[in-house]
Amino acid sequence: MVTLFILAGLSKQPALQLPLFLLFLGIYIITVVGNVGMITLIWLTSHLYTPMYYFLSNLSFIDLCHSTVITPKMLENFVKEKNIISYPECMTQLYFFSFFAISECHMLAAMAYDRYVAICNPLLYNVVMSHHLCFWLTVGVYTLGFIGSSVHTGFMLRLILCKTNVINHYFCDLFPLLELACSSTYINELLVLFLSAINILTPTLTIFTSYIFIIVSILRIRSTEGRTKAFSTCSSHISAVVVFFGSAAFMYLQPSSVSSMDQGKVSSVFYTTVVPMLNPLIYSLRNKDVKSALKKIINRSVHS
Template sequence: MASENCTAPTTFILSGLTDNPRLQMPLLVVFLAIYITTLMTNLGLTALISIDIQLQTPMYIFLQNLSFTDAAYSTVITPKMLATFLEETKTISYGGCILQYFSFVLLSISECLLLAVMAYDRYVAICKPLLYTVIMTKAVWLRLVKGLYFLAFLNSLMHTSGLLKLSFCSSNVLNHFFCDISPLFLISSSSTALNELLVFIFGSLFMVINIISTLISYIFIILTVLRIRSDDGGKKIFHTCASHLTVITIFFGALTFSYIQPSSSYSVEQEKISAVFYTLLVPMLNPLIYSLRNRKVRSSFRRTFRVRELFH
């Protein structure tokens, strides 16, 4: 009866990453530097792929979408997190909290599916090189990109709709630096069993789909490499795939640690640390990993700046 008479809070209070006053300013400076680097590298890589016609291939179009998603993903979380270091009352409106969670799920699932699509693209390029342009046409990669964003949107809509049905009568204090699902469950005054089940099922489903599709793609890639007699050819292929594998390992390692674990072993402090990793560090590392390890991106970067220098 109490939950029926309960009205939704107008604001939530974010506890932030730490309540230690000595750490507030150092963390603000560090995370601000990370955020600026994230925006510069991701948006720079997005612009570079748009400018350079030699990078207008499915592989780099997918990378462009990944970079844009990372920039948006970081922007959804980081500015509000930085504000919590400066504000005494670290509030976020109820609507802002719901919107932040919706955007967070949308972009994280988009990234998850993008990584799976990129693995498939590498499989086609390496295992079926003569048919690559026939299989991976513009119409195909456009459908893949639109499809993954649509699936991510539906998943986010489902979880957010479930969140809107919860009541928060007992407390409006979130022990986190953004509106994540676990701290919202902890302060909910209504049952979260169905919500938790859906988060676990669909989180596991997307992760399993990604891991299985990536494993299958790379098993075929490895078999193809083993048939190549040239050592240089094999090294070049593994060098191309190493960036993608590194990004997948970092991204899913952090998400698994946060979400795919028994509720009995859940720790808010551990969740905050892993959340810093996948919301701040991963979006910054992705473009650095791809641009530093990708010879074509590096040469395109040098070529683009050389052309600009000629016009000045």
């Protein structure tokens, strides 16, 4: 059984290693600064103590951790001839990657429900979206992440990986690891499709249903200004959902195959590195509350 793996990386062309290193280093720095800044801004600003920003701070935390699990090891691959990862490190990376990826899927669904209540039942918003409900929704999100990642990693540990020690990816993902198995992967592949259907399709259906009701409610608003305001509260969330679920579905809602693995690498770049960077930018650039809170903190710092 193989105890040390070599990560093949994103590209095998030597000329691309330095440009890719600089590109993803820049993306990671923006991701860390953006998400830490978003969490800090929400916790320092009292008028952002609402369910929407509570979920957004949790999303920023998930994005920060999700990117940190993948990107540093990916950057190492660009500057080393062989990026070696041990079996325990690989399984740990797989576990935490699965945990934060699944948690993000369900957190985006919880945020869609929050937007549904805010637009479709505005008068009952504070009653329905109580602190108690927000807390238990968050607990549910992380519980589903824990269950999904434990099942994936547990069934991966039962496989004998002995075909080769080269993982055709830039991190320890499910399908590239299944390619190395000498024992039967039938149950693992069924579990991947089954859990992916639950963790991708169920949140997608929740989000889709929420937005059907949201669109119907927006169309009932008579004033153009009211419609624009209602839609602007959802546009950031829609942008984040489309990029994340689109790239994740392309990778996991299909049978594993060697031919699709290289395409899968490109797809996985979006939800492992690009989406965690984009989320704080999307929510800060398109959100008046966040921009005004940021201006107040900057003005406070300048005056002090």
